[in-house]
Amino acid sequence: MSKSDLRQATRDALANENIGCALGRFSDNYVISREQVYQGRDFEALRREVARIKREAAENMEELAQRFAREATRRGATVYRAATALEAREYIARLAKSRGIKTIVKSKSMASEEIRLNDYLKEQGLECIETDLGEWIIQLSCQRPSHMVMPAIHLSRQEVAGIFSKEIGENVEPEIEGMVKLARRELRKRFLSAWMGISGGNIAVAETGTVVMVTNEGNGRLTTSLPPVHVIIIGLEKLVPRFVDITPILEVLPRSATAQHITSYVTMITGAVPAVDPGGRYHEKKELHIILLDNGRTRMARDPVFIEALQCVRCAACLNVCPVYQLVGGVFGDVYTGGIGTILTAYFTSPERAGMIQNLCLRCERCRDFCSGNIDLPALIGELRRRTVEKEGPGFVQKTIFEKILPNRELFHGLLKTASRLQKPFVRENKVRHLPLFLSDLTKGRTLPAIAAVPFRNRVVRLPRPEKVRGRVAFFSGCLVDFVYPEIGESVAMVLSALGFELVCPETQACCGYPAEQVGLTDSAAKLARQNMAAFAGLDVDQIITACPTCAEALKYHYPTLLEDDVIWSERAGELAAKVQDFSSFILPYREELSSLVHLPGGKITYHDSCHLKRRLRASEAPRQLLTAAGADLVEMTGDYCCGFGGSYSIKFPEVSTAVLNKKIQAVLGTGAPVVALDCPGCRMQIGGGLDRQNRPVKVLHTAEILAEGLLRRENS
Structure with a gap:
């Protein structure tokens, strides 16, 4: 993606009224609801505690990964360490084929989006059905999530009704209750016939080998409990040392993500449990496979600056309050979106895209105030920007202005005096209302004050x-x-x-x-x-x-x-x-x-x-x-x-x-x-x-x- 491509993508997003209306309404309501749901809680103290726990985990990532694997294995799970996205994909495909599995159900998992799992499984002749309502809508529409918590927030009811109509071959009215019933009916068939379920996880406890998953839809429980084979994909950054470390994360995650005191479901999976397969046969212990995904995480942990990003709990608060994201949605990101998405993209999916989308950060610094992990996101984006320029070199105009003109006081002031004289044909009532040619963008949406005749x-x-x-x-x-x-x-x-x-x-x-x-x-x-x-x-x-x-x-x-x-x-x-x-x-x-x-x-x-x-x-x-x-x-x-x-x-x-x-x-x-x-x-x-x-x-x-x-x-x- 070039700079011109990115700018065109933002224009297209701004032209889509659904994006701005949906995200704008949600953001305005979110700030009010979030403030209410944190009443009686010391957010600053909570996020400092979350940051402390996550920082400790990031600094001891390998040790915690080994301990988690040991404890989870002792309780009946099979733990696989995937160094790359490809290794994780191949492990899941091999497992499914070795068990003769053709149909897989999957609950919401950003890690699975990160490794592009659905496309890979389809190439391998396997059917993988998203069961989170938003993710299913996105899958049916052949799009990618625009938000880490609410993947289909950019789509209107009418658009969703059209997607459902195409899927089932009959007209679906854009009425929310009816569409939810339709999704429940269609997906229930999938749950009852699937032999493998894939899920993500929000927290992995090294002390007990426990995976914690927070959800608002019953699909998460159905995915993790019905199929006789369950695969959990969880990034190394979700590790925490102790079971008690769950508490502060569960305090901030639902409040910051969706302005809820707690999500509808908090699921804790510790070891393998019984299951009944689609054929009705009872299994004393289902197969539980946990993939600990690296894919750039240990490299991030070794970086003295960007290790801070591993404090993220994926609440997406930074997206919810970002003025740019509210307007352009998923254009500001890749698999992971918004401010934190820019940093995660640099390490997990596409450094080149991250180097481009970081330009969309307005540097209003609002995200830092709302971050549940106490991450200084503006500073991290600034460092990413610095490294991008260091690698690619500054543009000619930037290099000239910042390296040649601004440090040279006499030259800078002389140019401003010249500009003060040249602006006169365009100045009326001390305002510049229009500029010609390549300067025309300077007066888009605003007039400009004239340069002062006497500084x-x-x-x-x-x-x-x-x-x-x-x-x-x-x-x-x-x-x-x-x-x-x-x-x-x-x-x-x-x-x-x-x-x-x-x-x-x-x-x-x-x-x-x-x-x-x-x-x-x-x-x-x-x-x-x-x-x-x-x-x-x-x-x-x-x-x-x-x-x-x-x-x-x-x-x-x-x-x-x-x-x-x-x-x-x-x-x-x-x-x-x-x-x-x-x-x-x-x-x-x-x-x-x-x-x-x-x-x-x-x-x-x-x-x-x-x-x-x-x-x-x-x-x-x-x-x-x-x-x-x-x-x-x-x-x-x-x-x-x-x-x-x-x-x-x-x-x-x-x-x-x-x-x-x-x-x-x-x-x-x-x-x-x-x-x-x-x-x-x-x-x-x-x-x-x-x-x-x-x-x-x-x-x-x-x-x-x-x-x-x-x-x-x-x-x-």
């Missing part, structure tokens, strides 16, 4: 100074404040001056480096980090303030990681990080003093959470408290939606970016507020441009701008 760095000499200096703070402007929204920088200076703080703005500061890191060019990001640390070195300041949460995240969290192996710069990175704070958090302690200086007009204001401010800096309450203290009538939006900007993401995938933006705009309009406050210039550009494109009379302003306007209003009143 912020050239306005520093005119900044207000306090009469009595309380303290000195440095200001990291960032590219958008410097060259697109210098008025945000001026507003920051005005508010800080009113509170008695003198603003210091080093002229040699450069881009924060986050965009370079975002596309996988960490060396370029590290070079920019050193430039900025040199620019701020030796300043007699108490704090370093920025009006951009993305820049704050880069300086505070990314620089120490980028330079951790640099003997000279690592300590400096830590010292700089300790001083960095976003604008709203810095002035929050002075809100009472500020409220006496600010006069806000009447009327509603709604607030948009920047992903980086809320999910990385954990500072989303600070601006709300400031605005409320200043007299704002704050109205919250429904939902917790990203704006879809993502920096270069809105250029690479403009259709996806616009679709995410439109959902945010609907949330804004739903408040009835004429003003949107926010703390991120990138979000301001995206939301403001989208509202402008739709001719909506809603102002979008940075919190600093609103407070600065209030100061001026107070002075003039």
Whole structure:
């Protein structure tokens, strides 16, 4: 798959209204239901415990596999270690043929999807019938699952009715209860005639040789109990050391997967049990075969970074809250979908596809907050992106921008000055509404602000100074404040001056480096980090303030990681990080003093959470408290939606970016507020441009701008 193929696939998915409607509705309801079902439970403590158990298991994978095999064998099972998908497939086919078995029933198993079992068995002349309702629908329609828990969620009732009609040769009405009865009737025949059942498993306990399976349909129990031969396919990452380790996993798995307290069935299989075959003959002990599947898992366990992904319990919460997955479904993935699917694809099925689909990650970081295994998925996807670029090399445009232009301050600023002059034919009312040729995607779904004629760095000499200096703070402007929204920088200076703080703005500061890191060019990001640390070195300041949460995240969290192996710069990175704070958090302690200086007009204001401010800096309450203290009538939006900007993401995938933006705009309009406050210039550009494109009379302003306007209003009143 090429980049153009991926982009076309996203367009096709966006054009399919069933995908967006079904996944969007489910996600909105899921967040509410999940919050309710976790009431009375400490999710953070639970997921830390799950992460501890799973990390211990990953670090001792071989030892646990041997112990599990020993205990399961002692209880009557046959355990087979499959190093590859092919070995697992061949074992099952040989077993079926050696027993004269032709028909197999299978309950839901992502491991079986991973090894492409159904297609292989069909090639071997064996019939394998999916018995999970969603999986059966997918099998009949010759598709692949679009979700790890709900495989057919992307299909409408009408589509399912059409699939069933074709299967049984008669018209089926799109009525859920009737279709479920039909499935039960058709599949019951299969259960009663099958000699082999295949299932997956959610947990494998090394201490007892027990396999735990959680399901919501009775097909799981029928598959594992009726046929005289039962095969379990379970990945090595499902191993846990002790039986008591089951408890925290069962606490989070159903709550995070389907917002249930517990699933309908929790099945624990420990050793072989009696069975009655389709011919009516009693078997004192059925054949129980357990395939422990490697297929890249031990390689992942040896990777010091990606071992963290083995903490996944396959709850699919990361899919359920991902704004991109909600729009394009299974396009964002392979066998495994969404954020975690990208990482699993890299190790289990297709490194090449993983290297491509990782581009779909918007880096909103929402998945990390909901992950039951406490996995830092955004960081893992970032590392996958870095390794992909390292292997394949950056594109010419990326290489030029991030390696040649951004680190060269004079060249970068000169190009921006040139662009400021060239944009004039396309600018009206300080907005760029259309761009020609290959630049046209930049204005899809939004207008763009014009590049400032006078950047912020050239306005520093005119900044207000306090009469009595309380303290000195440095200001990291960032590219958008410097060259697109210098008025945000001026507003920051005005508010800080009113509170008695003198603003210091080093002229040699450069881009924060986050965009370079975002596309996988960490060396370029590290070079920019050193430039900025040199620019701020030796300043007699108490704090370093920025009006951009993305820049704050880069300086505070990314620089120490980028330079951790640099003997000279690592300590400096830590010292700089300790001083960095976003604008709203810095002035929050002075809100009472500020409220006496600010006069806000009447009327509603709604607030948009920047992903980086809320999910990385954990500072989303600070601006709300400031605005409320200043007299704002704050109205919250429904939902917790990203704006879809993502920096270069809105250029690479403009259709996806616009679709995410439109959902945010609907949330804004739903408040009835004429003003949107926010703390991120990138979000301001995206939301403001989208509202402008739709001719909506809603102002979008940075919190600093609103407070600065209030100061001026107070002075003039």
